Amino acid sequence: MSNNTINIAIADDHTLFREGLIKILDNYRDIKVVIAAENGKELLNTLKTVQEQPQVCILDINMPVMRGYETAKQLRKIYPGMGIIALSMYDDEAKIIRMIRSGANGYLLKDCMPSILVDAIKEVYETGIYHSDIMTDEVLNRSRAEEGKKNKLTDKELLFLTLASTDRTYKAIADEMGLSERTIDGYRDKLFHKFHVRSRVGLVMEALRHGHIQVDIES
Numbered sequence: 001m002s003n004n005t006i007n008i009a010i011a012d013d014h015t016l017f018r019e020g021l022i023k024i025l026d027n028y029r030d031i032k033v034v035i036a037a038e039n040g041k042e043l044l045n046t047l048k049t050v051q052e053q054p055q056v057c058i059l060d061i062n063m064p065v066m067r068g069y070e071t072a073k074q075l076r077k078i079y080p081g082m083g084i085i086a087l088s089m090y091d092d093e094a095k096i097i098r099m100i101r102s103g104a105n106g107y108l109l110k111d112c113m114p115s116i117l118v119d120a121i122k123e124v125y126e127t128g129i130y131h132s133d134i135m136t137d138e139v140l141n142r143s144r145a146e147e148g149k150k151n152k153l154t155d156k157e158l159l160f161l162t163l164a165s166t167d168r169t170y171k172a173i174a175d176e177m178g179l180s181e182r183t184i185d186g187y188r189d190k191l192f193h194k195f196h197v198r199s200r201v202g203l204v205m206e207a208l209r210h211g212h213i214q215v216d217i218e219s
């Protein structure tokens with residue numbers, strides 16, 4: 001393998017999609033697919049035998065035998081330095097957040113352009129995180145410059161972050177915190193501004209990156 005080549009593993013139970021993805025990635029000289037599995041269990045078993053270990057795994061969320069959530073948790077335990085990109089058929093915020101909490105470094109919708117997938121692979125490989133909210137150099141640099149400030153969150157902001165990283169609705173979060181929905185909207189908007197993101201998924205990813213919440217690999 002060239003020093004500039006990124007080894008990739010793919011786990012997706014749809015043969016046509018999986019094979020199509022391999023053909024697309026084969027067009028890029030700096031990317032090499034070394035594993036193509038039908039589910040998470042097959043992926044984990046194959047990882048024990050291959051000589052060329054992947055740096056980035058692309059995981060479908062919904063797979064038989066072992067779903068993306070369980071697979072991501074196992075990968076994060078056994079191969080903590082491996083990048084994980086979740087694939088989703090639908091823009092389901094709760095499922096995506098659960099996948100991120102399971103250890104994924106980023107996510108993509110299955111109908112994204114091939115160039116976006118390649119950008120995500122390289123971004124996860126190089127920086128350890130991918131999300132469209134924080135992809136620009138300006139935002140990334142500003143985010144790193146203000147890392148110390150972001151650590152100074154109030155107890156209520158930390159609680160909101162913890163609850164926002166679950167599948168609770170904003171109304172349920174308001175009920176649990178004993179606050180109005182309007183107040184919760186205020187917490188959300190303030191934290192969006194602090195973390196320079198535009199979505200709940202982006203907020204969860206940044207909260208994980210800064211250590212405000214933890215990956216759920218033990219559950």
